[in-house]
Amino acid sequence: MAAPPKKTARKSPKSSVPFLLSQMGAHVSATFGDRIAPLGLKPYHAGVLSVLGSKAGITQQALAGLLGVFPSRLVGLLDDLARLNFIERRASPGNRRSYALHLTKAGHETWARVGEVAAEMQDDLCAALNDKEREVLADLLTRIVAQQQITPGIHPAYRRMGGMCGE
Amino acid sequence: MAAPPKKTARKSPKSSVPFLLSQMGAHVSATFGDRIAPLGLKPYHAGVLSVLGSKAGITQQALAGLLGVFPSRLVGLLDDLARLNFIERRASPGNRRSYALHLTKAGHETWARVGEVAAEMQDDLCAALNDKEREVLADLLTRIVAQQQITPGIHPAYRRMGGMCGE
C-alpha cells in the first residue's frame, strides 16, 4: 500500500498525463459519436456490434456480463440495433428462455464501416505525429491499458456502477 | 478537404489509437471522480476550481463562455462550491448585476489537493512506463491536443452542445 518513492517530475496540471488523457478521451468519444451518428448509431451501439462481431451467438446475459452492465439496460440497446436490422435475436436451441445474438449481413457491413470511421479518425487525430510516433503512442497506451487491468476491446464506460452484484 | 493520402498501417480495432484514448479517458475520468469524491467534488467542480485559480474575479458569464456551457448550468455548480466554502461570489464594483468569482482560502487549499490527486494518479497510471517514456507520452498527447484545437486546460466535456449560440 505504501506509495513507491519514485515520482514523475511535477509539471503544470495542464500538461499532466491524466488530464491530457481525459481531455483526449472526451474529444475522441464526442467526435466518434458525431461520425457514426449518420449510421443511426451511438458509441455504445458500436461497442455491442464489436463484441457480437467476435462472439456470435452469445446470450444477452453473457453479453451483459462481458460489458459489465445490467441485462435490463441491454434490452433497449438491442432493440435499437434490431430495429436497424443490424442484429437478430435467434431462438436458442434447447432453451426457450434465452436468445442467441447474431449480426445480420447489414450488421457486419455497418461494423466494417465503423472500423473505417475509426481508421479515419486515427489519421485525423495523429496528424501532428509521424508514423514512428504513432506506433510509439499506440504502444505506450496499450501497455498502460494492460497494466491498469482494463479489458482490451471493452470500453470502461459500460462498467460504471453497472454490472450485476457478484464482482 | 481532400484527405491526405498518407495512412497509418491498419491495426486491429482494439489497438487503434482512438479506441485506446477513449478507453483511457473514461478510465481516468472515473478514477479521478472516485478520488476527489471525499473532497465533496465531482470532476466538473474541479475544472471550475482550476479556472478560478488562474482567473480570479471572473464573472459567471465569462466563466460560462470560457468553459462553453450555458450560464444557467453554472448556477448549481457554483452553489455547490459556495456551500463548501471553496468560492465566493463577491459584488462587482460598479455593476450590481454581476458577481466577481474568487476562490476562498479553503478553495485554494482544495485546488492544491486536487493537484496532488492528479500527480498521484499520474504515477499510478504510468506505472508501466519509465521516466523517459512518461515524458514522451506527455509530449505526444500535448502535441495532439494543440493540433486538434482543444483549449489547453479546459476539458472538452463542458462544451458538448452547451455554450451560447454565437460560435
Add this chain to the structure above:
DNA sequence: TATTGTTATACTCTATAACTATA
C-alpha cells in the same frame, strides 16, 4: 426454486426557455 429476458419506476443530469433585477 433459479434463471432469462422484459417492463416499470425513480432519479440524475442538463439543454433550453422564461423570468428578475439591474443597466
Add this chain to the structure above:
DNA sequence: TATAGTTATAGAGTATAACAATA
C-alpha cells in the same frame, strides 16, 4: 432595450426492482 444571474420545465439516460415465462 439589453445584460447578469436565476428559476422552471422537460427530455434523455440509466440504476434498480418487480415481473412473466421457462427451466
